[in-house]
């Protein structure tokens with residue numbers, strides 16, 4: 092489901108200096124079987140395997156596969172034994188996001204500044220070094236068992252980080268799908284916790300509220316969630332925070348919390364310049380998307396006006412469209428990519444709009460209700 096958000100006037104409530112974040116360095120997942128998960132991300136999602144660490148490279152307790160597609164970098168990590176923090180994470184959460192890692196010039200300063208402002212340290216600054224150079228890492232806790240890792244890599248020239256070996260290309264398993272960069276990464280937090288984390292991002296991280304809506308918004312009648320989007324100074328890094336709300340049925344956020352065993356990353360949105368091409372390839376390669384009722388498209392032209400893409404092609408693929416005063420955007424959501432109904436992906440193409448698809452909430456759920464009405468069940 093789209094995280095329901097709406098652009099209203101910007102609210103600048105930041106009280107801390109901005110962290111000078113260059114971008115998302117990588118997202119690390121703790122998974123039960125990284126070797127097989129890596130195959131899914133390569134053959135289905137279109138990533139290339141670029142680096143590896145494990146027993147062969149001198150790491151005894153885990154393996155990690157580093158996957159890239161354009162500017163997106165995922166790391167899949169699996170423990171090699173039953174004890175320790177990684178095994179515990181997999182046991183409790185299933186496969187899920189451990190770290191949203193942010194690239195900065197100075198990891199120690201970022202760690203010192205954020206912990207001084209109240210962040211809980213999960214990893215004090217540590218220097219790593221190998222023949223490819225030096226890197227510095229530090230981590231702070233965010234919601235649930237998730238962390239932000241600060242990555243400083245100016246003096247490192249290797250494939251990922253010290254200790255990792257390059258995997259020589261070409262990757263014959265990889266089938267690229269045109270995914271370019273991370274647009275946003277969404278966290279689900281518990282009942283009444285959204286504002287706690289909004290305040291964390293403001294006070295500790297120096298982020299600002301980008302757009303928000305609350306439970307007065309009509310969309311929550313359908314979606315049963317509340318969401319606020321936090322963004323860094325240049326607005327390139329955007330973290331919507333969702334919490335469950337009372338709705339007609341059990342909140343989708345509550346379902347996530349039940350199955351994930353607490354707060355965590357709900358979905359990661361990846362941008363493309365050609366959503367029809369990307370989604371066509373992803374579907375051909377086995378990625379499963381949410382099904383949109385055909386009724387959604389009956390009123391699409393009235394709702395969004397003229398768009399470049401043929402509506403019949405969007406309908407065939409189930410791609411949603413939303414417009415605001417800056418332009419429009421196209422988006423689609425995968426089904427969860429684990430057996431637990433937890434983490435999923437969004438594919439997004441922006442054509443001027445900087446919003447998050449709020450208009451699709453109502454249209455999507457109304458479309459579902461129209462189908463119910465046709466069956467005489469409403």
Ligand code: FE2
Nearest residue numbers: 093094360437
């Ligand atoms: Fe999203």
